[in-house]
Amino acid sequence: MVCRFTALALALSLFCAFGYGQVTAIKAGKLLDPETGNVAANQVILIENGKIKSVGPDVKVPAGAEVIDLSRSTVLPGLFDAHTHLCYTSQPDQRNQFFIDMTETTAYRAIEGTKNAKDILEAGFTTVRDVGNNGRYADTALREAIENDIVPGPTIINAGRIIAPFGGQYHIQPDRPELGNPEYLYADTHDEMIKAIRENIQYGALMIKIVVDDQKYIYSAEDIKFIVDEVHRAGLKVAAHCMTTEGARNAALGGVDSIEHGFRMTDEVLQLAKDRGVVLVGTDFPEKAAEYLGQGPEFAKAFHTIFLDRLKRAYKIGITMAYGTDTFFAVPGETRGTLAISYIDSFVEAGIPAKDTLKIMTTNAAKLLGVEKQRGSIKPGLFADIIAVPENPLDNIQTLKRVSFVMKNGKVVKSAKNSSIRF
Numbered sequence: 001m002v003c004r005f006t007a008l009a010l011a012l013s014l015f016c017a018f019g020y021g022q023v024t025a026i027k028a029g030k031l032l033d034p035e036t037g038n039v040a041a042n043q044v045i046l047i048e049n050g051k052i053k054s055v056g057p058d059v060k061v062p063a064g065a066e067v068i069d070l071s072r073s074t075v076l077p078g079l080f081d082a083h084t085h086l087c088y089t090s091q092p093d094q095r096n097q098f099f100i101d102m103t104e105t106t107a108y109r110a111i112e113g114t115k116n117a118k119d120i121l122e123a124g125f126t127t128v129r130d131v132g133n134n135g136r137y138a139d140t141a142l143r144e145a146i147e148n149d150i151v152p153g154p155t156i157i158n159a160g161r162i163i164a165p166f167g168g169q170y171h172i173q174p175d176r177p178e179l180g181n182p183e184y185l186y187a188d189t190h191d192e193m194i195k196a197i198r199e200n201i202q203y204g205a206l207m208i209k210i211v212v213d214d215q216k217y218i219y220s221a222e223d224i225k226f227i228v229d230e231v232h233r234a235g236l237k238v239a240a241h242c243m244t245t246e247g248a249r250n251a252a253l254g255g256v257d258s259i260e261h262g263f264r265m266t267d268e269v270l271q272l273a274k275d276r277g278v279v280l281v282g283t284d285f286p287e288k289a290a291e292y293l294g295q296g297p298e299f300a301k302a303f304h305t306i307f308l309d310r311l312k313r314a315y316k317i318g319i320t321m322a323y324g325t326d327t328f329f330a331v332p333g334e335t336r337g338t339l340a341i342s343y344i345d346s347f348v349e350a351g352i353p354a355k356d357t358l359k360i361m362t363t364n365a366a367k368l369l370g371v372e373k374q375r376g377s378i379k380p381g382l383f384a385d386i387i388a389v390p391e392n393p394l395d396n397i398q399t400l401k402r403v404s405f406v407m408k409n410g411k412v413v414k415s416a417k418n419s420s421i422r423f
């Protein structure tokens with residue numbers, strides 16, 4: 001039963017979260033459509049009730065509307081990071097995963113997540129897919145707090161707890177078999193897989209993440225197909241963490257929606273995944289980000305080189321890609337947002353044209369997340385998730401590191417001083 005006061009509070013929070021009653025017009029000097037790569041000059045975007053009402057050069061601005069002048073900027077849809085861990089923050093001197101499980105409560109991690117969520121939103125990421133490692137559903141709490149406008153953050157599609165063969169991603173010892181909890185839901189039999197999926201959905205997961213192959217015993221293509229069928233029946237999608245060639249092949253054969261990392265994918269497995277419509281979320285670590293993993297410069301160089309090589313091959317083969325970063329580490333002087341945007345360096349280094357990188361960061365990711373009818377483009381009917389940058393990113397994609405304006409659900413969450421005027 002919903003009490004009247006709860007219903008009223010919910011209505012009020014929705015009213016605020018989506019800017020109801022507010023009409024806003026954005027004057028865009030240049031408007032970039034990542035889907036087509038077109039740039040249109042001097043456009044007006046009219047926003048009402050959190051959604052885009054109309055876009056064009058001759059859109060009439062109603063009296064009383066708030067006008068946001070971005071006439072000296074390039075305006076584009078908010079960015080996506082399809083592989084985050086917002087409620088997991090590994091400190092420089094504590095890179096061992098066990099440390100966080102042993103010392104940080106889920107409540108602490110949810111609070112930590114609010115900081116990461118705000119930072120990543122302010123960097124221009126208006127939607128993220130959070131793929132687990134959030135304790136006991138800190139990600140659900142964070143998502144709901146953002147949806148209820150309690151804290152700022154991107155739209156989140158979250159995975160809940162990661163489903164994995166016994167041990168998860170840890171190599172535990174027999175006196176402490178549960179050390180991999182709560183990070184992982186161990187599931188080895190089909191009964192355990194069904195239970196793990198249903199528990200996740202019950203506790204607020206909007207997608208399912210599996211770890212295929214971090215142990216010697218890996219999920220078979222049949223196991224993965226079994227999971228995918230159950231998850232798809234519930235209307236959710238499956239992301240598969242794959243570290244080996246065999247794991248990625250099994251994931252592609254099992255019909256997952258995305259392969260995460262996939263840095264050992266051969267050309268044959270990339271082609272197989274492409275043929276089966278699987279999206280690659282490559283988490284393509286630039287060398288600098290790999291250094292933050294704290295395993296020395298040689299490791300960072302080798303790690304980055306493997307990712308870069310796979311990124312180049314993936315682009316050449318033409319598998320659909322979505323931008324995902326896997327940032328889970330704290331770095332002095334950086335935020336989760338500045339770290340996440342730094343992964344564009346790998347795309348530049350791999351020689352991928354800015355036009356394609358922008359699609360990977362917006363429309364491709366929106367389709368993977370299943371939100372393409374709500375987000376990822378600046379079109380009438382979609383939520384107003386809009387950012388602005390000083391230069392045209394098609395000429396210089398590095399400008400994405402200097403996002404000056406962020407709007408989510410029609411609400412301004414970041415703007416340069418004096419850029420907002422009201423008539």
Ligand SMILES: [Zn+2]
Nearest residue numbers: 083085131326
């Ligand atoms: Zn990850």
